[in-house]
Amino acid sequence: MAKPDSLGQFEQLVLAAILALKEGAYGVSIHAKVQELAGPKDVSLGAVYVTLDRLEDKGLVASWLSDPTPERGGRSKRCYKIEALGERALEESAVAAKRMWDAVSQVWGKEWVKQWGRQWGKETR
Amino acid sequence: MGKRDPLKRTAPSRAAEAILAILLPPACREEVLGDLHERYVAPAQYACEALRTAPWVILSRIRRTADPQVLLMHAFALYVAFAGAARAADRGFLGGEGGLLHLAVPVVAVLLGIVLEDAYAKPGRRAALMLSRGPAVGIAFALFVQTCFRFSWPVAAIPFRIFLDGSGMSLLLCSAIRLLFPPVANQVQGAAVPAFWLKQTGGTIGYRAILVLQSIAALVAIALTATWLSGASGVSLPRVLSILTLSGLFLLIGYQVSKRV
Numbered sequence: 001m002a003k004p005d006s007l008g009q010f011e012q013l014v015l016a017a018i019l020a021l022k023e024g025a026y027g028v029s030i031h032a033k034v035q036e037l038a039g040p041k042d043v044s045l046g047a048v049y050v051t052l053d054r055l056e057d058k059g060l061v062a063s064w065l066s067d068p069t070p071e072r073g074g075r076s077k078r079c080y081k082i083e084a085l086g087e088r089a090l091e092e093s094a095v096a097a098k099r100m101w102d103a104v105s106q107v108w109g110k111e112w113v114k115q116w117g118r119q120w121g122k123e124t125r
Numbered sequence: 126m127g128k129r130d131p132l133k134r135t136a137p138s139r140a141a142e143a144i145l146a147i148l149l150p151p152a153c154r155e156e157v158l159g160d161l162h163e164r165y166v167a168p169a170q171y172a173c174e175a176l177r178t179a180p181w182v183i184l185s186r187i188r189r190t191a192d193p194q195v196l197l198m199h200a201f202a203l204y205v206a207f208a209g210a211a212r213a214a215d216r217g218f219l220g221g222e223g224g225l226l227h228l229a230v231p232v233v234a235v236l237l238g239i240v241l242e243d244a245y246a247k248p249g250r251r252a253a254l255m256l257s258r259g260p261a262v263g264i265a266f267a268l269f270v271q272t273c274f275r276f277s278w279p280v281a282a283i284p285f286r287i288f289l290d291g292s293g294m295s296l297l298l299c300s301a302i303r304l305l306f307p308p309v310a311n312q313v314q315g316a317a318v319p320a321f322w323l324k325q326t327g328g329t330i331g332y333r334a335i336l337v338l339q340s341i342a343a344l345v346a347i348a349l350t351a352t353w354l355s356g357a358s359g360v361s362l363p364r365v366l367s368i369l370t371l372s373g374l375f376l377l378i379g380y381q382v383s384k385r386v
Contacts, residue, residue, distance in 0.1 A: 027160035045160065045174065046181025049153070053185045065155065073136060075159030 007093050011060075013037050014051045015090045018061060018082050026066070026077040027052075052080060060086030137162060137171045145175050150186040151247045157182055183244065190243040195306045198342065199239060202298035203232040203291075205349050210290035211283070212353060218284065219357060227283050228291075230274070231267040235295055238263025243308045256307065260299035264292045347373065 007015065017033035018025045031048045055061045062083055065076040082090070105113045142158060149157055157178065165171050207228045211218050218224050242259040267288075274282035283291075347369050354369075355362040 027156055028163050031160075044177050044181070045164075046178040049157065049178070050181050050185040053189060057189065069159075071163060072159035073142070073162040075155050075162065077159060078153075078156035 007089050010034075010047065010051055011055060012090065012093045014048060014055060015060065015082060015086055018080050019087070019090065023079075023081075025080045030080065055086065056080075058085075059083060060089055135165070137165050138168065141168070141171060141175070145179065148179050149182055150245050153182055153186060187240055187244045190246075190309050191240050192306070192309060195302065195308075196236065196240070198302050198306070199299055200232060200236055201346060202302060203235050203295050204228065205346070206294035206298055207231055207283075207287065207291035208353060209349070210294060211287045212356065214286045214290060215284060216356075218287065223280075227281055230270060230281060231283065231288060231291065234267035234270045235260065235263030235299070238266040239299065246308065256303040257296065257300040259303060259308070260296050263299075264296060267292070343373070 013034050014030060016037060017030045021029050021033055027045065027049065030052070031043065031045050034048055035043045052061065052063070056063055060083055061080050063078050063080050066079050068074045068076045142162070145161070146154055146158060161171065161175055161178065164174065208219065208225075211224070211228060219228075239259040239262070242262045271282050271285075271288055347366070351362060351366045351369050354360070355365045358365075
Protein backbone atom coordinates (compact mmCIF):
# COMPACT_ATOMS: atom_id res chain seq x y z
CA MET A 1 0.00 0.00 0.00
CA ALA A 2 1.26 3.49 -0.84
CA LYS A 3 2.68 5.55 2.02
CA PRO A 4 0.62 8.70 2.62
CA ASP A 5 2.27 12.14 2.59
CA SER A 6 2.63 13.86 5.95
CA LEU A 7 -0.21 16.31 6.58
CA GLY A 8 -0.12 19.99 7.40
CA GLN A 9 -2.10 21.26 10.40
CA PHE A 10 -4.96 22.61 8.30
CA GLU A 11 -5.08 19.44 6.21
CA GLN A 12 -5.43 17.45 9.45
CA LEU A 13 -8.35 19.64 10.50
CA VAL A 14 -10.12 19.25 7.14
CA LEU A 15 -9.58 15.47 7.09
CA ALA A 16 -10.84 15.19 10.68
CA ALA A 17 -13.91 17.23 9.73
CA ILE A 18 -14.70 14.95 6.76
CA LEU A 19 -14.22 11.89 8.97
CA ALA A 20 -16.54 13.31 11.64
CA LEU A 21 -19.24 14.38 9.17
CA LYS A 22 -19.38 10.96 7.49
CA GLU A 23 -21.95 11.09 4.65
CA GLY A 24 -22.82 14.77 5.14
CA ALA A 25 -19.41 16.18 4.22
CA TYR A 26 -19.60 18.98 1.64
CA GLY A 27 -18.22 22.56 1.39
CA VAL A 28 -20.48 24.33 3.90
CA SER A 29 -20.62 21.54 6.49
CA ILE A 30 -16.86 20.91 6.27
CA HIS A 31 -16.18 24.64 6.73
CA ALA A 32 -18.46 24.76 9.81
CA LYS A 33 -16.79 21.71 11.32
CA VAL A 34 -13.27 23.01 10.61
CA GLN A 35 -14.24 26.34 12.17
CA GLU A 36 -15.39 24.44 15.24
CA LEU A 37 -12.18 22.39 15.41
CA ALA A 38 -9.87 25.35 14.76
CA GLY A 39 -11.33 27.09 17.82
CA PRO A 40 -11.23 30.86 18.06
CA LYS A 41 -9.28 31.16 14.79
CA ASP A 42 -11.29 32.41 11.79
CA VAL A 43 -11.27 30.01 8.84
CA SER A 44 -12.21 31.20 5.34
CA LEU A 45 -14.30 29.11 2.97
CA GLY A 46 -11.70 29.64 0.24
CA ALA A 47 -8.96 28.06 2.37
CA VAL A 48 -11.17 25.01 2.88
CA TYR A 49 -11.72 24.67 -0.91
CA VAL A 50 -7.98 24.92 -1.61
CA THR A 51 -7.20 22.27 1.00
CA LEU A 52 -9.96 19.96 -0.27
CA ASP A 53 -8.53 20.21 -3.80
CA ARG A 54 -5.04 19.47 -2.51
CA LEU A 55 -6.24 16.48 -0.48
CA GLU A 56 -8.09 15.15 -3.53
CA ASP A 57 -4.96 15.54 -5.67
CA LYS A 58 -2.99 13.57 -3.08
CA GLY A 59 -5.61 10.82 -3.25
CA LEU A 60 -6.58 11.22 0.42
CA VAL A 61 -10.23 12.13 -0.27
CA ALA A 62 -12.65 11.47 -3.13
CA SER A 63 -15.45 13.75 -4.32
CA TRP A 64 -18.64 13.56 -6.36
CA LEU A 65 -21.53 15.87 -7.21
CA SER A 66 -24.87 15.26 -5.52
CA ASP A 67 -28.31 16.01 -6.95
CA PRO A 68 -29.30 19.70 -7.12
CA THR A 69 -31.34 21.05 -4.18
CA PRO A 70 -33.70 24.09 -4.04
CA GLU A 71 -32.11 25.60 -0.91
CA ARG A 72 -28.90 25.93 -2.91
CA GLY A 73 -30.61 27.67 -5.80
CA GLY A 74 -30.93 24.43 -7.75
CA ARG A 75 -27.23 23.65 -7.56
CA SER A 76 -25.42 20.47 -6.60
CA LYS A 77 -23.19 19.87 -3.62
CA ARG A 78 -19.69 18.47 -4.01
CA CYS A 79 -19.63 15.71 -1.41
CA TYR A 80 -16.40 14.32 0.02
CA LYS A 81 -15.42 11.03 1.58
CA ILE A 82 -12.15 10.04 3.14
CA GLU A 83 -10.13 7.36 1.33
CA ALA A 84 -8.14 4.57 2.96
CA LEU A 85 -4.92 6.51 2.31
CA GLY A 86 -6.47 9.56 4.01
CA GLU A 87 -7.48 7.52 7.04
CA ARG A 88 -3.92 6.24 7.35
CA ALA A 89 -2.48 9.73 7.04
CA LEU A 90 -4.85 11.04 9.71
CA GLU A 91 -4.04 8.10 11.98
CA GLU A 92 -0.31 8.83 11.66
CA SER A 93 -0.93 12.50 12.46
CA ALA A 94 -3.02 11.61 15.51
CA VAL A 95 -0.35 9.23 16.80
CA ALA A 96 2.36 11.87 16.30
CA ALA A 97 0.21 14.47 18.11
CA LYS A 98 -0.37 12.04 21.01
CA ARG A 99 3.37 11.36 21.30
CA MET A 100 4.09 15.09 21.28
CA TRP A 101 1.45 15.67 23.95
CA ASP A 102 2.94 12.92 26.16
CA ALA A 103 6.45 14.35 25.79
CA VAL A 104 5.31 17.89 26.62
CA SER A 105 3.22 16.85 29.61
CA GLN A 106 6.11 14.72 30.93
CA VAL A 107 8.45 17.73 30.94
CA TRP A 108 6.03 20.42 32.12
CA GLY A 109 4.21 18.24 34.69
CA LYS A 110 0.68 17.09 35.43
CA GLU A 111 -0.25 20.36 37.13
CA TRP A 112 0.44 22.26 33.92
CA VAL A 113 -1.66 19.78 31.94
CA LYS A 114 -4.63 20.34 34.28
CA GLN A 115 -4.23 24.11 34.22
CA TRP A 116 -3.86 24.14 30.46
CA GLY A 117 -6.91 21.92 30.06
CA ARG A 118 -9.02 24.31 32.19
CA GLN A 119 -7.81 27.35 30.23
CA TRP A 120 -8.34 25.63 26.87
CA GLY A 121 -11.85 24.64 27.92
CA LYS A 122 -12.69 28.28 28.68
CA GLU A 123 -11.29 29.53 25.35
CA THR A 124 -13.13 27.04 23.21
CA ARG A 125 -16.46 27.32 25.07
CA MET B 126 -34.83 30.07 15.93
CA GLY B 127 -36.95 33.13 15.02
CA LYS B 128 -39.13 33.35 11.95
CA ARG B 129 -37.61 34.86 8.81
CA ASP B 130 -38.78 38.29 7.76
CA PRO B 131 -40.89 37.67 4.62
CA LEU B 132 -39.78 41.00 3.16
CA LYS B 133 -36.13 40.11 3.59
CA ARG B 134 -34.41 38.35 0.68
CA THR B 135 -33.44 34.78 1.44
CA ALA B 136 -31.31 34.34 -1.65
CA PRO B 137 -28.60 36.40 -3.34
CA SER B 138 -29.60 38.58 -6.29
CA ARG B 139 -29.38 37.00 -9.75
CA ALA B 140 -27.00 39.76 -10.88
CA ALA B 141 -24.56 39.06 -8.04
CA GLU B 142 -24.64 35.35 -8.79
CA ALA B 143 -24.18 35.96 -12.52
CA ILE B 144 -21.09 38.13 -11.90
CA LEU B 145 -19.64 35.52 -9.57
CA ALA B 146 -20.41 32.76 -12.08
CA ILE B 147 -18.34 34.60 -14.71
CA LEU B 148 -15.41 34.94 -12.32
CA LEU B 149 -15.38 31.31 -11.16
CA PRO B 150 -13.86 28.55 -13.32
CA PRO B 151 -16.60 26.26 -14.74
CA ALA B 152 -15.10 23.15 -13.11
CA CYS B 153 -15.93 24.39 -9.59
CA ARG B 154 -18.67 26.93 -10.36
CA GLU B 155 -21.61 24.69 -9.43
CA GLU B 156 -20.56 23.77 -5.89
CA VAL B 157 -19.07 27.15 -4.95
CA LEU B 158 -22.16 29.08 -6.10
CA GLY B 159 -24.36 26.56 -4.28
CA ASP B 160 -22.35 26.80 -1.06
CA LEU B 161 -22.40 30.61 -1.11
CA HIS B 162 -26.14 30.55 -1.87
CA GLU B 163 -26.72 28.29 1.12
CA ARG B 164 -24.70 30.56 3.42
CA TYR B 165 -26.47 33.69 2.23
CA VAL B 166 -27.56 36.06 5.02
CA ALA B 167 -27.40 39.56 3.56
CA PRO B 168 -26.11 41.17 0.33
CA ALA B 169 -23.05 42.67 2.06
CA GLN B 170 -22.16 39.34 3.70
CA TYR B 171 -22.57 37.58 0.32
CA ALA B 172 -20.36 40.09 -1.49
CA CYS B 173 -17.71 39.93 1.22
CA GLU B 174 -17.69 36.14 1.28
CA ALA B 175 -17.61 35.93 -2.53
CA LEU B 176 -14.66 38.33 -2.67
CA ARG B 177 -12.82 36.29 -0.04
CA THR B 178 -13.54 32.94 -1.68
CA ALA B 179 -13.25 33.52 -5.45
CA PRO B 180 -9.48 34.27 -5.57
CA TRP B 181 -8.67 31.08 -3.64
CA VAL B 182 -10.89 28.98 -5.89
CA ILE B 183 -9.30 30.45 -9.03
CA LEU B 184 -5.76 29.94 -7.68
CA SER B 185 -6.56 26.38 -6.67
CA ARG B 186 -7.92 25.64 -10.15
CA ILE B 187 -4.80 27.15 -11.75
CA ARG B 188 -2.63 24.97 -9.51
CA ARG B 189 -4.59 21.91 -10.59
CA THR B 190 -4.55 22.61 -14.33
CA ALA B 191 -1.07 24.13 -14.78
CA ASP B 192 1.79 21.69 -15.20
CA PRO B 193 5.11 23.45 -14.41
CA GLN B 194 7.10 21.23 -16.80
CA VAL B 195 4.80 21.91 -19.76
CA LEU B 196 4.67 25.61 -18.86
CA LEU B 197 8.46 25.72 -18.92
CA MET B 198 8.40 24.15 -22.38
CA HIS B 199 5.87 26.75 -23.50
CA ALA B 200 8.00 29.56 -22.07
CA PHE B 201 11.05 28.28 -23.91
CA ALA B 202 9.18 27.85 -27.19
CA LEU B 203 7.68 31.34 -26.89
CA TYR B 204 11.01 32.95 -26.15
CA VAL B 205 12.69 31.14 -29.05
CA ALA B 206 9.82 32.20 -31.35
CA PHE B 207 10.01 35.89 -30.40
CA ALA B 208 13.83 35.91 -30.36
CA GLY B 209 13.87 34.24 -33.79
CA ALA B 210 11.40 36.79 -35.14
CA ALA B 211 13.48 39.63 -33.71
CA ARG B 212 16.63 38.20 -35.24
CA ALA B 213 15.01 37.88 -38.65
CA ALA B 214 13.29 41.27 -38.64
CA ASP B 215 15.72 43.54 -36.82
CA ARG B 216 19.06 42.25 -35.54
CA GLY B 217 19.79 45.57 -33.88
CA PHE B 218 16.79 45.14 -31.58
CA LEU B 219 18.29 42.10 -29.82
CA GLY B 220 21.64 43.79 -29.31
CA GLY B 221 20.04 47.03 -28.15
CA GLU B 222 19.54 48.07 -24.54
CA GLY B 223 17.08 45.72 -22.80
CA GLY B 224 16.20 44.01 -26.09
CA LEU B 225 16.14 40.53 -24.59
CA LEU B 226 14.24 41.79 -21.56
CA HIS B 227 11.55 43.44 -23.69
CA LEU B 228 10.97 40.12 -25.49
CA ALA B 229 9.98 38.61 -22.14
CA VAL B 230 6.88 40.84 -21.93
CA PRO B 231 4.85 39.13 -24.71
CA VAL B 232 6.18 35.75 -23.54
CA VAL B 233 4.80 36.30 -20.02
CA ALA B 234 1.51 37.67 -21.42
CA VAL B 235 0.99 34.62 -23.69
CA LEU B 236 1.87 32.26 -20.83
CA LEU B 237 -0.66 34.00 -18.60
CA GLY B 238 -3.28 33.62 -21.33
CA ILE B 239 -2.56 29.90 -21.67
CA VAL B 240 -2.71 29.35 -17.89
CA LEU B 241 -6.03 31.21 -17.55
CA GLU B 242 -7.56 29.51 -20.58
CA ASP B 243 -6.72 26.10 -19.10
CA ALA B 244 -8.10 27.05 -15.71
CA TYR B 245 -11.37 28.33 -17.22
CA ALA B 246 -11.79 25.50 -19.73
CA LYS B 247 -14.76 23.21 -19.23
CA PRO B 248 -13.56 19.83 -17.95
CA GLY B 249 -13.58 17.02 -20.49
CA ARG B 250 -11.95 16.19 -23.77
CA ARG B 251 -11.69 18.97 -26.34
CA ALA B 252 -11.15 18.79 -30.08
CA ALA B 253 -7.52 19.01 -31.23
CA LEU B 254 -8.16 22.36 -32.90
CA MET B 255 -9.57 23.77 -29.66
CA LEU B 256 -6.18 23.25 -28.04
CA SER B 257 -4.93 26.22 -30.07
CA ARG B 258 -7.41 28.44 -28.25
CA GLY B 259 -5.06 28.78 -25.24
CA PRO B 260 -2.14 30.23 -27.23
CA ALA B 261 -4.60 32.34 -29.29
CA VAL B 262 -6.08 33.84 -26.12
CA GLY B 263 -2.56 34.43 -24.83
CA ILE B 264 -1.52 36.20 -28.05
CA ALA B 265 -4.64 38.39 -27.87
CA PHE B 266 -3.72 39.28 -24.30
CA ALA B 267 -0.11 39.99 -25.34
CA LEU B 268 -1.40 42.27 -28.12
CA PHE B 269 -3.46 44.16 -25.56
CA VAL B 270 -0.41 44.53 -23.27
CA GLN B 271 1.75 45.69 -26.22
CA THR B 272 -0.88 48.26 -27.22
CA CYS B 273 -1.01 49.56 -23.64
CA PHE B 274 2.80 49.80 -23.60
CA ARG B 275 2.85 51.57 -26.98
CA PHE B 276 0.75 54.39 -25.54
CA SER B 277 2.03 54.52 -21.95
CA TRP B 278 5.64 53.31 -22.12
CA PRO B 279 6.79 53.04 -25.78
CA VAL B 280 10.36 52.02 -24.89
CA ALA B 281 9.14 48.71 -23.42
CA ALA B 282 7.01 47.76 -26.47
CA ILE B 283 8.56 45.55 -29.15
CA PRO B 284 8.24 46.52 -32.86
CA PHE B 285 4.94 45.36 -34.38
CA ARG B 286 6.63 43.30 -37.11
CA ILE B 287 8.56 41.30 -34.50
CA PHE B 288 5.38 40.83 -32.48
CA LEU B 289 3.43 39.62 -35.52
CA ASP B 290 6.09 37.12 -36.68
CA GLY B 291 6.75 35.94 -33.14
CA SER B 292 3.03 35.46 -32.48
CA GLY B 293 2.60 33.33 -35.60
CA MET B 294 5.54 31.13 -34.66
CA SER B 295 4.35 30.97 -31.02
CA LEU B 296 0.90 29.84 -32.09
CA LEU B 297 2.41 26.97 -34.08
CA LEU B 298 4.92 25.88 -31.44
CA CYS B 299 2.53 26.16 -28.48
CA SER B 300 -0.25 24.32 -30.32
CA ALA B 301 2.21 21.51 -31.11
CA ILE B 302 3.26 21.29 -27.46
CA ARG B 303 -0.37 21.23 -26.35
CA LEU B 304 -1.16 18.46 -28.81
CA LEU B 305 1.69 16.36 -27.44
CA PHE B 306 1.03 17.23 -23.80
CA PRO B 307 -2.72 17.85 -23.47
CA PRO B 308 -3.78 20.12 -20.61
CA VAL B 309 -4.93 18.35 -17.44
CA ALA B 310 -8.48 19.70 -17.89
CA ASN B 311 -8.53 17.89 -21.24
CA GLN B 312 -7.92 14.47 -19.76
CA VAL B 313 -10.61 12.17 -18.48
CA GLN B 314 -11.02 12.58 -14.72
CA GLY B 315 -13.14 10.76 -12.22
CA ALA B 316 -13.53 10.77 -8.45
CA ALA B 317 -10.98 8.00 -8.15
CA VAL B 318 -8.50 9.47 -10.65
CA PRO B 319 -7.24 12.74 -9.19
CA ALA B 320 -5.63 15.33 -11.43
CA PHE B 321 -2.32 14.99 -9.60
CA TRP B 322 -1.99 11.33 -10.53
CA LEU B 323 -2.81 12.10 -14.14
CA LYS B 324 0.02 14.62 -14.09
CA GLN B 325 2.35 11.97 -12.67
CA THR B 326 1.53 9.49 -15.39
CA GLY B 327 1.91 12.14 -18.07
CA GLY B 328 -1.67 11.91 -19.26
CA THR B 329 -2.31 10.03 -22.47
CA ILE B 330 1.34 9.71 -23.59
CA GLY B 331 3.61 6.99 -22.22
CA TYR B 332 6.75 7.71 -20.20
CA ARG B 333 9.09 6.58 -23.00
CA ALA B 334 7.37 8.78 -25.56
CA ILE B 335 7.77 11.75 -23.21
CA LEU B 336 11.46 10.93 -22.76
CA VAL B 337 12.00 10.80 -26.54
CA LEU B 338 10.08 14.06 -27.07
CA GLN B 339 11.99 15.75 -24.26
CA SER B 340 15.30 14.66 -25.80
CA ILE B 341 14.24 15.96 -29.24
CA ALA B 342 13.05 19.22 -27.69
CA ALA B 343 16.37 19.57 -25.83
CA LEU B 344 18.39 18.96 -29.03
CA VAL B 345 16.31 21.45 -31.01
CA ALA B 346 16.64 23.96 -28.19
CA ILE B 347 20.42 23.54 -28.08
CA ALA B 348 20.68 23.91 -31.89
CA LEU B 349 18.50 27.03 -31.94
CA THR B 350 20.26 28.66 -29.00
CA ALA B 351 23.68 27.84 -30.45
CA THR B 352 22.77 29.34 -33.84
CA TRP B 353 21.45 32.47 -32.20
CA LEU B 354 24.42 32.83 -29.82
CA SER B 355 26.91 32.27 -32.61
CA GLY B 356 25.19 34.93 -34.74
CA ALA B 357 24.99 37.41 -31.88
CA SER B 358 28.52 36.93 -30.51
CA GLY B 359 30.49 36.10 -33.65
CA VAL B 360 31.93 32.88 -32.14
CA SER B 361 31.95 29.89 -34.52
CA LEU B 362 28.91 27.59 -34.41
CA PRO B 363 30.77 24.31 -33.57
CA ARG B 364 32.48 26.03 -30.65
CA VAL B 365 29.22 27.38 -29.25
CA LEU B 366 27.58 23.99 -29.78
CA SER B 367 30.31 22.16 -27.90
CA ILE B 368 30.21 24.69 -25.03
CA LEU B 369 26.44 24.37 -24.76
CA THR B 370 26.47 20.57 -24.94
CA LEU B 371 29.19 20.38 -22.28
CA SER B 372 27.31 22.80 -20.02
CA GLY B 373 24.12 20.78 -20.51
CA LEU B 374 25.93 17.56 -19.66
CA PHE B 375 27.45 19.06 -16.52
CA LEU B 376 24.05 20.40 -15.45
CA LEU B 377 22.47 16.98 -16.05
CA ILE B 378 25.18 15.18 -14.08
CA GLY B 379 24.89 17.76 -11.28
CA TYR B 380 21.11 17.32 -11.18
CA GLN B 381 21.34 13.52 -11.06
CA VAL B 382 24.00 13.67 -8.31
CA SER B 383 21.92 16.15 -6.28
CA LYS B 384 18.89 13.85 -6.63
CA ARG B 385 20.84 10.92 -5.22
CA VAL B 386 22.38 12.98 -2.39
